Amino acid sequence: MLLSEKQITQLKRRVRETPHPREMILDVLHAIQDANGWVSDEGVELAAIILGLSPLQVEEVATFYDKIYRRPVGRKVIHICDSICCWSRGSEALMQRLQQLLGIAAGETTIDGMFTLLPTCCLGACADAPALRIGKTLYGKVAIEQLEAILDGERTEVSS
Numbered sequence: 001m002l003l004s005e006k007q008i009t010q011l012k013r014r015v016r017e018t019p020h021p022r023e024m025i026l027d028v029l030h031a032i033q034d035a036n037g038w039v040s041d042e043g044v045e046l047a048a049i050i051l052g053l054s055p056l057q058v059e060e061v062a063t064f065y066d067k068i069y070r071r072p073v074g075r076k077v078i079h080i081c082d083s084i085c086c087w088s089r090g091s092e093a094l095m096q097r098l099q100q101l102l103g104i105a106a107g108e109t110t111i112d113g114m115f116t117l118l119p120t121c122c123l124g125a126c127a128d129a130p131a132l133r134i135g136k137t138l139y140g141k142v143a144i145e146q147l148e149a150i151l152d153g154e155r156t157e158v159s160s
Ligand code: FES
Pocket: 081, 082, 083, 084, 085, 086, 087, 121, 122, 123, 124, 125, 126, 127, 129, 130, 131
């Protein structure tokens, strides 16, 4: 069950109250992702049913928006910004160090399933470049020396 009957009913009600169901695509996809960790093909089909749209219309948004995961990911997803401000302030070095610390390449998930590492476009925190986001937490002005402590803190949060 990708969503409970209650969740589906609530989402359908919100879709009915929205001028156009397309406005609710991300909300529905996020609900499915929050409940399952990612959005499978079945998740796209369920979203289409809830929205009254075709699976293709939903898929177009799901694959465009890089915060919707169409493949399984770790418990925490590290989005490291590689847009211009962050790139010019050392995001490449951060990415290299993260790959080293986690033992994975960009796009991969650690063996313990804890972290997935993804490059991403601007996080809207250019003034605090270089920036990265883990789950819902945004980290700005990140120095290489801080990375281990950041990862440790994120691990602790999961285990507590
Ligand atoms: S360029 Fe990295 S947050 Fe905007």
